[in-house]
Amino acid sequence: MARIIGAIATSHTPTIGFAKDRRLENDPIWKPIFDAYAPIRAWLAEKRADVLLTIYNDHVTSFFFDHYSPFALGVDALYPPADEGGGARNVPPLPGAPELARSIATSLFAEEFDISFFRGKPIDHGCFSPLSMLADPDGTWPWKVLPLQVGVLQFPIPTARRCYRLGAALGRAIRAYPSDLNVVIVATGGLSHQVHGERCGFNNPEWDHQFLDLLETDPEALTTLTHAEYAERGGFEGAEVIMWLIMRGAMTERIRRLHRTYYLPSMTAIATAIYENDGEYPPAAPLREQLEGVERLAGTYPYTLERSAKAYRLNGFLHDLIIPEHREAFRRDADALMTARGLTVEEADLIRRLDWRGLIHFGVIFFVLEKLAAVVGVSNLHVYAAMRGQTLEEFQATRNAKIEYGVGARRGS
Secondary structure, eight states: OOEEEEEEEEOOOHHHHHHHHTTOTTSTTTHHHHHHHHHHHHHHHHHTOOEEEEEEOOOSSSOOTTSOOSEEEEOOSEEOBOOOSSOOOSOOOEEOOHHHHHHHHHHHHHTTOOOEEEOSOOBOHHHHHHHGGGOOOSSSOSSEEEEEEEOOSSSSOOOHHHHHHHHHHHHHHHHHOOSOOEEEEEEEOOSSOOOSSTTTTOOOHHHHHHHHHHHHHOHHHHTTOOHHHHHHHHOTGGGGGGGHHHHHHTSOSSEEEEEEEEEOSSSSOEEEEEEEEOSOOOOOOOOOOTTTTGGGSTTOOOOOHHHHHHTHHHHHHHHGGGSHHHHHHHHHOHHHHHHHTTOOHHHHHHHHTTOHHHHHHHTOOHHHHHHHHHHHTOOHHHHHHHHTTOOHHHHHTTSSSOOOOOSSSSTTO
């Protein structure tokens, strides 16, 4: 079974990555930052961490407000550094832990935490800034990373109590994972700072230390504060420290602090800490698997995260048929477009033959198939009939009315 071997708390200001990239470890102003991370590096190596479940917020880089989720779990195998306007940092992509992510996702939904998932997105300094201090990768990293992005920039956002409860559910989900893994929970963000408005530059070291004390000894007290109260004490952007309560909720009631630092060089108070469990977890009630028994439904293929991962490229190709330029290129020369988009021989053959049932078996979701059907000029009913291995006439004989329809505005549009 997977084990939570401890937790790390760390600020994620871009200041940290700036110092690392410019090799400022001997500069008196920057040296305290490097000194703060040295014990964490040593602890991770000693504990042989396999996965760092890293809680962070994106800074309007890969997540924009056209679709903004409170909690988004990365389910990818690789996470490259994001370009935040001045070019991406010269660090290798972080390896993901998709199998663990899928298991955690299933457990969280069973506990009624309805989170979203992301794939194909680079990660900004919210993750890379502190993590790059914990290793000197030469093409690879010594551990995998499971990113959990928390939407804390557009209100309403999750409450501190919701974050704490999510952490408890995350802890149960990790401990239920059947493989032998050493998992570390990493909470990023904060501490006190504000970067907008006339209050820009606000800091409150007294609150920062009080927050760190309460996080360790009385996290429940922190769950009672509103976002406005967090902003009053630690600056508006400093209110992102509610993410640290996710980490704390995944730990046992009592924890043991091994390391803690605090440094305020300029705009953001930079803190680091290491915690280990100092108690036992309460017994977890067994969760009822929502898809248990679905395998008995012949001809039924739930669109799970596993199927999504397998056919992600092909689903994306078919989804893009909603884009007029992509659609017209498909009509002009489908083979050339499929080659340009990197489809495999098998994937291209399934589309070329309009093998509707084969596409479903491969992992394509029906709702991009109906887009393909609209482009090639057949109705949804043709697709339904093919699913059952019937002609259109045979299928319509099983319906109450003989009708045809599709999602296209008009045939051939």
